[in-house]
Structures are given as C-alpha cells and as structure tokens.
Amino acid sequence: MNPTRLTRSVGWAVICFLVLPITIVFPVSLTDKRYLSLPEEGISFKHYVNLFGSAEWLGSIGQSLYIGVVATAISVTAGTLCAIGCWRLSSRAGEAVRAMMLVPIVVPTIVYALGIYRFWVDLRLLDTYTGVILVHAVTGIPYVVVTVSTALAGFDARLEQAARNLGASAFQTLRRVVLPGILPGVVSGAIFAFIHSWDELVIVLFIASRAVFTLPRRIWDGINEHLDPTMAAVATIMIALTAVLLVLDLRMRRRKEG
Amino acid sequence: MNDRRSAWLLIAxxxxxxGVVYFLPLARVLAISVMEPEPGLGNYALLFTSAPIQRVLLTTLRICVFTTSITLVLAYVVAYVLTHARPTAQRLMMLGVLLPLWMSVLVRAFAWVTLLRRQGLVNNALIGMGAIDEPLALMWNEIGVTIGMVHYMLPLGILPLWAAMRDIDGRVLAASRGLGASATQTFVRVFLPLSLPGVIGAGLLVFIFSLGFFITPAILGGGKTIMVAEYINVQIHESLRWGVGTMIASTLVATIFALMFALSRLVDLRTLFGAK
Structure with missing residues (x-):
C-alpha cells in the first residue's frame, strides 16, 4: 500500500505550500529598499536597526513578554491542578469538566471578545494589564488541561497509591511523584499557553487600546496602515522564536517517549 | 469521600x-442579543429579513465549504504519505506540518500579503517573466481569503487524519491484497472506508474553525470580502449595533454547537483534540 510517486510528490508539494510562503519574509527583511520587496542591489540590515531602535516596537515586545509570562504561570498552575483533579475523579464529573474546558477552544474568539469587553467595562478593567493577563490566562487553561490530561493518561496511577501507602502526604505525593511524572506534559502545556497569549490579537483589539499595546496589536496596525520592511524583520524574529519553542517541545516529547 | 473532596479542590x-471570566461573559453575549436595543427577538428576525446579513452569511458559507473541501483533499494526501513514509522523511514532514501550525497567524497573513498584493512578489515575478501584463487580483477577494484559510487549516486537517490512518491495521490491507484485490481496489474498498471517521472528524473540525475565523479573512479580504467574524467586528466597532453583533455571534455559536453535537455522535471528540 505504498503511495505512488505522484501521490508522494503531491504530499511534499503541499508541505512546500505550507512552509515556503512563510520563508519569503527572510529575504524581504534584508531588502535595501524602503518598501516591501526582495533585495535588489544588496542586502541591508537597516530594518533590523530600525526595529531595535524603535521604542514603540520594543515596548510592545516587552509588554507581550510580560503578559505572556504572567498569564502562562496562571494557566499552567490552574490547568495542571484541574487536570490532576479530573484524573483522580475518573468519573463522569471529571469527564464533564474536561469537556467543558474544550468550549473556549471551539467558540470563535470574536464572540467571547464581545462579552468580555462589556464585562471589563463594568469592572473598569479595560486597557489594563490585569484585564489582559486575566483573559489570556483563562483562555490558556484549556490548552494546559488537554496536554496534561494526555500526559496523565500515560501515568501509572499505582505509583501515586504506592507513595501514599509508604507514608507520603497528599501534597508530597503530588510534588514528588505525580508532577515529575507528567512534567513533559506540563512544559508542553506551558509552551502552548505562552504562544496562545503571545499571538492573541482578537480579544486585545476589544479590551486594550493605548496603555496596553501588545506586539500582535502593533503588527495588525502595521499590516493595515503602513506596510514597511520593518514588519518583515519582526516576522523573521517571531518565526525564529516559534521554531525554537517547537524544537524544545519536540525534545520534551521525545524524552517522554524514550 | 475525602479523596473526592481533595480532587474537587484541585479543580476549583x-x-x-x-466560569467567571469565560462563561459568564459568554452568557452575557446571548443576553445582549435579546435585550438591546429593546427586549425581544427583533435582532433574530434580521436573519430572515436583512439582505446584507444574508449576503455575509452566504459568503461565509461559500468560503468555508471551499476551504474545507480543498483542505480535506490536500490533507488526506499528506496524511497518507506521512503514514507510509520512512521515519526520517516522516520527521521532516511532521516538522513541515507543525511549524506553520505554531506560527503566528499574523505573521502568516503578512507573508501572504507580501506575496499576493498588486505590487506583490507573485505579480512582479509573473510580469517580469512576461506571463501577464496587468497584475492579477490575488487578494482583497475570495481567492486571497481562500488561499490564506487553506494555509491556516491544513495542519488542523492533517493531524486528525494522520491519527486516524495510523490506527488502521496494516494486516487488514495485506489480507485484502493477499485475497487478490489490486492496490486501487484495496484503497477504495478497505483503506478509504476505514479512514472515513477521520475524514468526517477533520472536515467538521476545519469547517467549525473556518466559520468564526477573523484575522486572515479580515487581512486578505481587505474589507471587500467580508466573512461573519469581521461583520460582527464592524457592527461593534463602527456601527455600534451591539444587538445585531451579539445576535450574529450567538447564532454562530449555536451553529457550531449543533455541528459539534453531530460530530460527537460520529467520532470520539477527545481523540480529535488529542485529549485521549
């Protein structure tokens, strides 16, 4: 049942369609022109100089990092505990909680953005770090619950019982036995939650305006208003960051399997 | 009993x-749709009477059907090749699937804008080669939106299809060949039917994600091709018609839940989200 040469070629062509268009931003970021184009007379790093000399871009990158890190910490803590709780219940109730956690993944973000905007108006949290961090943390929880649940499915429950029988307290068992066993899943969840916050635009468009101006928000404005090669430099850096996180995640997974 | 209580304490x-920061605001959307500008189902009547709304819904439906069909066919081929590839090739291919999946949606949309706009690299290259005289309209229309959406949805289609194909028992296929069926017959009568749950699952998943997709259609549609998520955005940010915006949002969610319910009868949802 090996695929024919034609099938294989189509398969790889689709992979090229997935990857190659993204790589176009590398040469464009090195253009010597002031508009989006391929380098003509030579390569130039001036757009990177622009980027790293721009207080606006650096400010947005800093904000996104800060929001992402704090939100991820909350998502990972709440999500991991929740997944462990569901796993211990191992009943219909646990299943129901896990199913409920999938809702934020399938409901279009724009729908939620409408609701949270009105909610934050009432609570005076519009355009604040607290407001954005809370929202990113909560919408990141489902990703952590999914990855940690997957890790728990492969974790031997008898190890936990053994620890308890040998006299470890519930907290000790959690810290010394369960958590180390599912660590790759937790790290995976953390990476997912961070990328979720780092890349989130739709909600930020509604609940932040001036004080909080994250990186996706600045890219969005850039695409809609002035398309200049600095954007390509930003895109290049973001691609590099994603690639690093992906390799990190694949490493974790392989260690878990091996 | 104590154990159950401590489990709930972890979940709490x-x-x-x-509950408070997600579901409460979500319920609020539904409430606004029947309360503003005045209590009643007036907003929902617009679904049947307003031509602009119906046009947006039709555009959305058309683009989603195209996107889902193209994505499914291409994703099926990739998943098939992936299933039968040697380990090294498989790892390389998997990287090609996962990298875009993780890549910022905005970065991807930006790359497509660079390529597809009027003075974009594709048009410049074609004009430079003398293939065309006038730049082609590759974005700010349904073509551009569909290209960008297929690019976004492919990994989401490939992964569940691959999971489904991996579970197909190779011995069944060997038995089919051993009993005298040709490769084509084995594919059509054995492999394809066995992979069908994966196809349905991946198809509905891609369709659901396409329905409410905002960023890529907004950028590549450029205000000319408007899908439902952008229409909601315009209602709120420009027309300030909260009643209409939340009504369409609620309708969207109801549609998605109905599709999910149908999906859950056909395949185990948990496998689809990798939760099992």
Whole structure:
C-alpha cells in the first residue's frame, strides 16, 4: 500500500505550500529598499536597526513578554491542578469538566471578545494589564488541561497509591511523584499557553487600546496602515522564536517517549 | 469521600476562573442579543429579513465549504504519505506540518500579503517573466481569503487524519491484497472506508474553525470580502449595533454547537483534540 510517486510528490508539494510562503519574509527583511520587496542591489540590515531602535516596537515586545509570562504561570498552575483533579475523579464529573474546558477552544474568539469587553467595562478593567493577563490566562487553561490530561493518561496511577501507602502526604505525593511524572506534559502545556497569549490579537483589539499595546496589536496596525520592511524583520524574529519553542517541545516529547 | 473532596479542590481554581471570566461573559453575549436595543427577538428576525446579513452569511458559507473541501483533499494526501513514509522523511514532514501550525497567524497573513498584493512578489515575478501584463487580483477577494484559510487549516486537517490512518491495521490491507484485490481496489474498498471517521472528524473540525475565523479573512479580504467574524467586528466597532453583533455571534455559536453535537455522535471528540 505504498503511495505512488505522484501521490508522494503531491504530499511534499503541499508541505512546500505550507512552509515556503512563510520563508519569503527572510529575504524581504534584508531588502535595501524602503518598501516591501526582495533585495535588489544588496542586502541591508537597516530594518533590523530600525526595529531595535524603535521604542514603540520594543515596548510592545516587552509588554507581550510580560503578559505572556504572567498569564502562562496562571494557566499552567490552574490547568495542571484541574487536570490532576479530573484524573483522580475518573468519573463522569471529571469527564464533564474536561469537556467543558474544550468550549473556549471551539467558540470563535470574536464572540467571547464581545462579552468580555462589556464585562471589563463594568469592572473598569479595560486597557489594563490585569484585564489582559486575566483573559489570556483563562483562555490558556484549556490548552494546559488537554496536554496534561494526555500526559496523565500515560501515568501509572499505582505509583501515586504506592507513595501514599509508604507514608507520603497528599501534597508530597503530588510534588514528588505525580508532577515529575507528567512534567513533559506540563512544559508542553506551558509552551502552548505562552504562544496562545503571545499571538492573541482578537480579544486585545476589544479590551486594550493605548496603555496596553501588545506586539500582535502593533503588527495588525502595521499590516493595515503602513506596510514597511520593518514588519518583515519582526516576522523573521517571531518565526525564529516559534521554531525554537517547537524544537524544545519536540525534545520534551521525545524524552517522554524514550 | 475525602479523596473526592481533595480532587474537587484541585479543580476549583480553574473551574472558578473559567466560569467567571469565560462563561459568564459568554452568557452575557446571548443576553445582549435579546435585550438591546429593546427586549425581544427583533435582532433574530434580521436573519430572515436583512439582505446584507444574508449576503455575509452566504459568503461565509461559500468560503468555508471551499476551504474545507480543498483542505480535506490536500490533507488526506499528506496524511497518507506521512503514514507510509520512512521515519526520517516522516520527521521532516511532521516538522513541515507543525511549524506553520505554531506560527503566528499574523505573521502568516503578512507573508501572504507580501506575496499576493498588486505590487506583490507573485505579480512582479509573473510580469517580469512576461506571463501577464496587468497584475492579477490575488487578494482583497475570495481567492486571497481562500488561499490564506487553506494555509491556516491544513495542519488542523492533517493531524486528525494522520491519527486516524495510523490506527488502521496494516494486516487488514495485506489480507485484502493477499485475497487478490489490486492496490486501487484495496484503497477504495478497505483503506478509504476505514479512514472515513477521520475524514468526517477533520472536515467538521476545519469547517467549525473556518466559520468564526477573523484575522486572515479580515487581512486578505481587505474589507471587500467580508466573512461573519469581521461583520460582527464592524457592527461593534463602527456601527455600534451591539444587538445585531451579539445576535450574529450567538447564532454562530449555536451553529457550531449543533455541528459539534453531530460530530460527537460520529467520532470520539477527545481523540480529535488529542485529549485521549
């Protein structure tokens, strides 16, 4: 049942369609022109100089990092505990909680953005770090619950019982036995939650305006208003960051399997 | 009993956060749709009477059907090749699937804008080669939106299809060949039917994600091709018609839940989200 040469070629062509268009931003970021184009007379790093000399871009990158890190910490803590709780219940109730956690993944973000905007108006949290961090943390929880649940499915429950029988307290068992066993899943969840916050635009468009101006928000404005090669430099850096996180995640997974 | 209580204690923080900061605002959307500008189902009547709304819904449906069909065919081929590839090739291919999946949606849309706009690299290259005289309209229309959406949805289609194909027992296929069926017959009568749950699952998943997709259609549609998520955005940010915006949002969610329900009868949802 090996695929024919034609099938294989189509398969790889689709992979090229997935990857190659993204790589176009590398040469464009090195253009010597002031508009989006391929380098003509030579390569130039001036757009990177622009980027790293721009207080606006650096400010947005800093904000996104800060929001992402704090939100991820909350998502990972709440999500991991929740997944462990569901796993211990191992009943219909646990299943129901896990199913409920999938809702934020399938409901279009724009729908939620409408609701949270009105909610934050009432609570005076519009355009604040607290407001954005809370929202990113909560919408990141489902990703952590999914990855940690997957890790728990492969974790031997008898190890936990053994620890308890040998006299470890519930907290000790959690810290010394369960958590180390599912660590790759937790790290995976953390990476997912961070990328979720780092890349989130739709909600930020509604609940932040001036004080909080994250990186996706600045890219969005850039695409809609002035398309200049600095954007390509930003895109290049973001691609590099994603690639690093992906390799990190694949490493974790392989260690878990091996 | 104590164990159950401690389990619920672990679940509590997440449940509280998601309940208060997610589900409460979500319920609010539904409430606004029947309360503003005046209580009643007036907003929902627009679904049947307003031509602009119906046009947006039709555009959305058309683009989603095209996107889902193209994505499914291409994703099926990739998943098939992936299933039968040697380990090294498989790892390389998997990287090609996962990298875009993880890549910022905005970065991807930006790359497509660079390529597809009027003075974009594709048009410049074609004009430079003398293939065309006038630049082609590759974005700010349904073509551009569909290209960008297929690019976004492919990994989401490939992964569940691959999971489904991996579970197909190779011995069944060998038996089919051993009993005298040709490769084509084995594919059509054995492999394809066995992979069908994966196809349905991946198809509905891609369709659901396409329905409410905002960023890529907004950028590549350029205000000319408007899908439902952008229409909601315009209602709120420009027309300030909260009643209409939340009504369409609620309708969207109801549609998605109905599709999910149908999906859950056909395949185990948990496998689809990798939760099992």
């Amino acid at each position: 923080p997440a449940l509280l956060l998601v």
